[in-house]
Amino acid sequence: MDPSVFFFWVFAAITVVGALGVITMRQPLHSALFLLLTFLAVAGLFILQHAEFLAAVQVLVYAGGIMVLFLFTIMLVNVRRQAKEPFVNRRAGIAVLAGFFLFLLVGGVLTGPALVKKGPPADPAALKTTVIENSTARVVVPGNSEAVAWGLYRDYLLPFEVASVFLLVAMIGAVVLGKRSLEKFD
Amino acid sequence: MITLTHYVGLSFLLFSIGVTGVLIRRNLLTVLMSIELMLNAVNLNLIAFSRQLGDLNGHLFAIFIITVAAGEAAIGLAIIVSLYRLKGSVNLDDAAEMKG
Numbered sequence: 549m550d551p552s553v554f555f556f557w558v559f560a561a562i563t564v565v566g567a568l569g570v571i572t573m574r575q576p577l578h579s580a581l582f583l584l585l586t587f588l589a590v591a592g593l594f595i596l597q598h599a600e601f602l603a604a605v606q607v608l609v610y611a612g613g614i615m616v617l618f619l620f621t622i623m624l625v626n627v628r629r630q631a632k633e634p635f636v637n638r639r640a641g642i643a644v645l646a647g648f649f650l651f652l653l654v655g656g657v658l659t660g661p662a663l664v665k666k667g668p669p670a671d672p673a674a675l676k677t678t679v680i681e682n683s684t685a686r687v688v689v690p691g692n693s694e695a696v697a698w699g700l701y702r703d704y705l706l707p708f709e710v711a712s713v714f715l716l717v718a719m720i721g722a723v724v725l726g727k728r729s730l731e732k733f734d
Numbered sequence: 735m736i737t738l739t740h741y742v743g744l745s746f747l748l749f750s751i752g753v754t755g756v757l758i759r760r761n762l763l764t765v766l767m768s769i770e771l772m773l774n775a776v777n778l779n780l781i782a783f784s785r786q787l788g789d790l791n792g793h794l795f796a797i798f799i800i801t802v803a804a805g806e807a808a809i810g811l812a813i814i815v816s817l818y819r820l821k822g823s824v825n826l827d828d829a830a831e832m833k834g
Binding site: 550560563564570573576586593597598599601602609613617621622624625634639643644646651654658669671672673674675695699700703711714715717718719721722723725726 | 741787
């Protein structure tokens with residue numbers, strides 16, 4: 549068997565099991581650990597799809613940063629509750645039904661007539677190399693990280709800068725919201 | 735042979751699980767985790783289409799989604815912490831002042 553097929557099924561199974569664990573575990577800490585499992589499996593799927601840089605970003609930002617944030621918050625709010633208290637809300641039955649209908653709806657579209665053009669994937673050259681040319685020279689740079697970097701700093705320069713402002717705003721917002729007393733702040 | 739449909743199907747399964755999690759859970763932390771699941775499903779979709787079409791733009795969009803997810807997690811968790819200070823609990827059912 550082709551190893552990429554094997555690894556796809558392995559990572560897909562881990563992803564789905566992890567996601568189900570997130571929504572069925574009683575303790576938030578257990579949910580967070582299952583979420584970590586899902587993040588890592590999705591990073592593996594990214595590698596299978598020639599997105600090596602994104603897999604690294606996924607591990608660093610999600611499995612590293614966001615997961616630590618979650619664990620810190622779980623520690624801070626220190627949720628301890630009795631085992632008999634329900635962990636789902638009152639509308640859980642109807643909500644599961646709604647989720648299942650969404651599943652059927654999108655599944656019907658997916659298996660219906662030609663949502664996507666069938667056929668083998670395109671040549672992944674664009675994901676692995678970058679062609680830089682001006683009037684005098686034409687250079688082919690190999691590598692997925694290089695390709696992403698050229699895209700990010702050349703074609704998406706303005707969104708990239710806006711993202712940095714966004715992160716600054718989010719950071720200041722988190723600090724202000726997390727401050728113990730808002731009255732003292734102004 | 736693993737095709738685009740496999741990836742889209744997996745991504746959509748992940749998204750459905752995320753939606754169900756948002757709808758059924760009482761704990762705000764788990765609701766936020768389910769939102770992260772949905773964002774991951776979207777990223778998986780973008781990467782799969784990127785591979786199918788041989789186009790790098792999906793990767794770049796996924797990077798921006800990860801950026802927004804990081805900001806969203808930071809703000810969301812800060813809100814959860816201040817809600818906990820206000821209410822002494824992180825249950826969604828306890829934050830129902832605006833319920834009509």
